[in-house]
Amino acid sequence: MTNERRVLVHPEKAALASAVAARFITKLLDILDGQEVAHIALTGGSMGAAVLGEVAGSSAQASIDWSRVHFWWGDERWLPEGDAERNDQQARDAFFARLPIAEENIHPFAGSDAGIGLDEAAAAYTSELARFGTGDVEHPVFDITFLGVGPDGHIASLFPHRPGIEVEDRTVIAVRNSPKPPPERLSLTRPVLNASERVWFVLAGADKASALGLALAGASRDEVPVAGIKGRRRTVFFVDAAAAAEVPEALIAPGY
Template identity: 75%
Template sequence: MTNERRVLVHPDKGALSGSVAARFITKMLDILDTQAVAHVVLTGGSMGAAVLEAVGASPARTTIDWSRVHFWWGDERWVPARDSERNDEQARTALLDSLELPAGNVHPFPASDGGLELDEAAEAYAAELAQHGVDGLPHPIFDITFLGVGPDGHIASLFPHRSGIQVTDRTVIPVRNSPKPPPERLSLTRPVINASQRIWLVLAGADKASALGLALAGASRDEVPVAGIKGRKRTVFFVDGDAAAEVPETLIARDY
């Protein structure tokens, strides 16, 4: 089984979101042709929402049996349910609400108004992951994990020079004093993310160029967390031209 990193460059954000959406639909068809269910991790941010909106706008979305797809999240802001800042709420608006998914297929992180404290919420999500664990793991093996990347190189809510990127004995961690608001969050840990079959990182904008360049140059995961991310089968950086400014030409793939 190959384990590859590829960088695919697109001319602009619109082409980027459309291309990723088309590849997602195609890959989901392939996955569901060989297994009963699929597990997908979603991300937040403007590009995460743009990709989901493009999936929703595609006529090809009707070719997928969405009742066999489970959706999870890589991280979440510790704010009330239905808050527009929540990643799951953005995903519902962009795509999920239009799919008429079984309620049990959508796995949002607990919300701050749900009656749990932050540490309890992390434990609750870890328990939910464990309910779908396979191969002796306390979590599903995700078929596709979407990730955004911050200008500082953070992924999910695993930030540079913070202990979260180093945690290996838990599947979910509470995050406090986040350098990016809001200060409290929940996040999957690196081992769970790296157990994914495919990790798709979607980046746009010149402010992401330095982090991407450093990650591909072998920077420390503690300094640039995205450098420590690699899927079991494949890791693909889907980027626009601005984000690719510091990527060596030899690392840019000509096709998928």
């Protein structure tokens, strides 16, 4: 089993979204050829939605048996169900509303209007993850985990110099006083993310260049949380040219 880190650079955001979508469809077909069910962890943000929109709009997606694919999220904003700022709602608008995917294959975090508190919501998602665990692993092993990266280097809702990035005894944490609004959130923890077979970071914009450069240069995970995340088989950074400004040339895949 190999564990590679690769940086694939695309000229701008639209080309980036299209390329990631095409690669996702190809890889998902390959995964499903070798196993019965695939588990995918999604991210939010403009690039996350753009990639999903490209997947939904591709004629190639018709080749996938979507009944064999389960979708999860790396984190979520503690907002009411259906709020346009929620990661799951962005995915529904861009992707799920356009494809025949059963609700039982979609695993969102609870909304703030669900009648439970933040800690109860974390416990509920912990239980939902455990339903799909295998052996001693209390969560599904994600075949592909999509992650965005903030200008400060945060991933999911694990922020620099905050305790969340250090948590190892839980699969889900409640996040309070987030430096990025809204202040309350839910997030998978680093061990769950690092158990993923493949981690695909998708990021665009000059404001991400410093964090990406620091992560690839060996910064600490406390300073730059993205530096502490890697897939078991492969870790790929899909970036646009602006975000790649501080990436060492030696780390950029040939042809990109």
